[in-house]
Amino acid sequence: MSSTTQGARARARIEVTAAIKDEARRQLAAEGAAKLSLRAVARALGMVSSALYRYFPSRDDLLTALIIDAYDSLGESAETAHAAVADAGPLRRWVAVCEGVRGWALAHPHEYALIYGSPVPGYSAPDTTIPAASRVGLLFIGILRDARLSAGGTELPPLPDELRTEADRMAADLAPDLPPETVAALVAAWAQLYGLVGFELFGQFHRVVEDREPFFRHAATRLAHGVGLG
Amino acid sequence: MSSTTQGARARARIEVTAAIKDEARRQLAAEGAAKLSLRAVARALGMVSSALYRYFPSRDDLLTALIIDAYDSLGESAETAHAAVADAGPLRRWVAVCEGVRGWALAHPHEYALIYGSPVPGYSAPDTTIPAASRVGLLFIGILRDARLSAGGTELPPLPDELRTEADRMAADLAPDLPPETVAALVAAWAQLYGLVGFELFGQFHRVVEDREPFFRHAATRLAHGVGLG
DNA sequence: GTCTATAACGAGATAGAC
DNA sequence: GTCTATCTCGTTATAGAC
Numbered sequence: 001m002s003s004t005t006q007g008a009r010a011r012a013r014i015e016v017t018a019a020i021k022d023e024a025r026r027q028l029a030a031e032g033a034a035k036l037s038l039r040a041v042a043r044a045l046g047m048v049s050s051a052l053y054r055y056f057p058s059r060d061d062l063l064t065a066l067i068i069d070a071y072d073s074l075g076e077s078a079e080t081a082h083a084a085v086a087d088a089g090p091l092r093r094w095v096a097v098c099e100g101v102r103g104w105a106l107a108h109p110h111e112y113a114l115i116y117g118s119p120v121p122g123y124s125a126p127d128t129t130i131p132a133a134s135r136v137g138l139l140f141i142g143i144l145r146d147a148r149l150s151a152g153g154t155e156l157p158p159l160p161d162e163l164r165t166e167a168d169r170m171a172a173d174l175a176p177d178l179p180p181e182t183v184a185a186l187v188a189a190w191a192q193l194y195g196l197v198g199f200e201l202f203g204q205f206h207r208v209v210e211d212r213e214p215f216f217r218h219a220a221t222r223l224a225h226g227v228g229l230g
Numbered sequence: 231m232s233s234t235t236q237g238a239r240a241r242a243r244i245e246v247t248a249a250i251k252d253e254a255r256r257q258l259a260a261e262g263a264a265k266l267s268l269r270a271v272a273r274a275l276g277m278v279s280s281a282l283y284r285y286f287p288s289r290d291d292l293l294t295a296l297i298i299d300a301y302d303s304l305g306e307s308a309e310t311a312h313a314a315v316a317d318a319g320p321l322r323r324w325v326a327v328c329e330g331v332r333g334w335a336l337a338h339p340h341e342y343a344l345i346y347g348s349p350v351p352g353y354s355a356p357d358t359t360i361p362a363a364s365r366v367g368l369l370f371i372g373i374l375r376d377a378r379l380s381a382g383g384t385e386l387p388p389l390p391d392e393l394r395t396e397a398d399r400m401a402a403d404l405a406p407d408l409p410p411e412t413v414a415a416l417v418a419a420w421a422q423l424y425g426l427v428g429f430e431l432f433g434q435f436h437r438v439v440e441d442r443e444p445f446f447r448h449a450a451t452r453l454a455h456g457v458g459l460g
Numbered sequence: 461g462t463c464t465a466t467a468a469c470g471a472g473a474t475a476g477a478c
Numbered sequence: 479g480t481c482t483a484t485c486t487c488g489t490t491a492t493a494g495a496c
Contacts (some may be wrong), residue, residue: 032351034264037471048479117348119432120261130437153247163448166441174438187439188449189424194434195425198420202349204424207360208404209417210395218393219418239462269487280490281464288489 017055019045021069025064029110033120036063060123067125068132070111075135082139090147091221091230097139098193098220107196112201116194133188140186140227141175147229148178156181157226185227192223247285249275251299254292259340263350266293298356298362300341305365307334312369318379321451321460327369328423328450335427342431346424347363367420370457371405374412377459385413386458415457422453 038059042049056062079103081100099120105112114120159167159181166178175183195198196219199205200212209215222230243450253271268289272279286292311330315322335342344350345363389397389411397410405413426449428440439445454460 015348030351032264035351037473050479078411083264108365113348116428116432118262118343121265125433160444160448162444163441166439166445170439184445184448185452188445188452191429191434192422192425192449192453193353195422195428198346198425199421199427202346203355204346204363204421209396209400211393214390214392215396215414215418218390218414219422222415222418223422226456243462267487268489278464278465279488283489284463 013055013111016189020052020055020062021065024066025111028066030112031061031115032110033123038062058068063120063123064126064129066111066114067129070108070115071129071135073108073111074101074104074115075132077101078136078139082143090143090150091224094140094215094224094227094229097136097143097219099217100138101193102197102200102216104203109201112197114179116198117202137174140177142188144182144186144227144229145175145179148182154225154228154230160183169200182228189223189227193220196220242347243285250282250285250292251295254296255341258296258344262340263293263344263353266416268292292361293350293353294356296341297345297359300345301339301359301362301365303338303341304331304345305362307331308366310370312373320373320380321454323373324370324457324459324460325447325450327373328368328453329447331423332427332430333368335431339431342427346428347432367404370416371408372419374408374416374457374459375404375405377406384458384460386407386415389414390457412458419457423450426450 014068020041023044024036026044027036027040036059038056039049041062042052052062056065078097078100081096081103082093085096088096091146156179163184164180167184170187171180171183174187178186196216200209200216205212221230242367250271253274254266257266257270257318258275266289268282268286270277271292272282282292285346286295306328308330311326311333312323315326318326386409393414400417401408401410402415408416426446430439430446436440451460
């Protein structure tokens with residue numbers, strides 16, 4: 001077997017894998033993750049269902065691949081938005097990351113629903129999704145680290161006693177060089193950011209918030225204040 | 231037709247309607263809202279599918295009924311939690327409502343997913359869901375109103391120019407007696423609350439937040455600060 | 461008037477024989 | 479890899495029981 005043949009095979013495999021995922025994403029948008037069916041994907045591609053198993057051993061593995069891709073795409077979007085203002089102050093960088101997340105979510109609503117919406121019945125994400133899922137959070141941690149070094153932040157109120165142990169544990173796990181107050185505030189702000197994005201995307205702001213971009217920018221700015229920025 | 235006959239009929243109708251919704255909720259938990267099937271509900275109840283149309287004109291109407299029930303159940307839970315501390319200060323009342331929301335969500339994860347999770351493909355909620363969906367928000371508005379009267383709040387920073395018009399409109403729509411800064415902060419905090427709850431419920435806090443009750447209490451308290459309470 | 465059952469439609473998924 | 483027979487689904491028309 002020549003190396004060109006191997007290369008061509010490898011290339012074909014990559015192309016088919018990409019075609020399968022593209023078609024699966026199309027079905028995700030049309031029917032939702034719960035109804036994602038290997039057979040339907042195969043049919044749309046003119047393949048037979050058993051042929052798909054050469055690329056994805058099970059429906060859950062295809063789902064996992066789509067989830068990792070979605071997290072990576074979101075992470076890349078946030079990183080690009082951040083890189084565009086990398087020289088600015090921490091507050092501006094924080095808001096840029098938030099807007100990167102929102103922009104990606106509005107552009108990819110069904111993939112957003114896949115990773116931050118309702119769990120898919122019968123599916124449990126494996127730990128291999130964790131690195132991709134962590135990218136946005138790592139951006140925030142980096143911003144807070146820089147803000148701490150450059151003294152560009154404000155003091156946070158002390159933690160209640162009942163939370164001190166858990167906050168210490170979280171800080172040790174996530175960012176040992178940041179104070180536990182900051183880490184606890186960051187994790188909360190991280191979840192709250194996705195509350196804002198999810199409400200906009202899933203229709204809860206219908207007839208409540210109309211001019212959503214400035215509303216979001218202001219909310220993201222105040223989230224930043226909550227973690228001690230600005 | 232005697233009134234007792236009418237009463238018996240009406241009672242039977244209510245009972246069958248409740249049985250249909252109970253079975254539908256069971257399927258919601260097992261398969262997800264996307265796969266909710268009128269035929270399966272009918273089968274489980276020993277009825278024929280066409281008989282269900284006497285009670286719900288379509289599958290979407292059954293979904294709508296489940297959604298309204300879920301919002302009402304959540305609203306009642308929040309109102310009960312609030313009533314238990316009705317004599318306390320606004321901060322305590324705010325946190326109680328937040329904990330009522332979280333408690334209901336943890337007890338009814340599938341119904342929570344139905345109303346705050348991914349949209350059901352092909353389904354669009356009618357405006358008849360709005361009153362039930364508003365109950366928790368109305369509690370928050372009431373608390374902020376009382377805090378304003380009793381001067382139990384702090385000042386909020388001024389709104390950016392780009393948000394002023396929209397904030398005025400939101401205030402006029404939702405709570406004309408509250409300042410637009412407060413209303414904008416409230417709507418953001420409202421969305422952020424569901425970000426916290428959703429992350430816990432949908433597994434995003436897996437290996438990130440372990441001791442979740444004190445974490446949530448602290449986050450809810452800081453949300454209250456964000457709307458000017460405490 | 462109120463309800464349930466039968467039967468059917470068109471569309472789609474599925475299992476298994478070949 | 480293909481074909482077919484048999485399932486599912488939402489929905490409607492119709493007929494008859496109470």
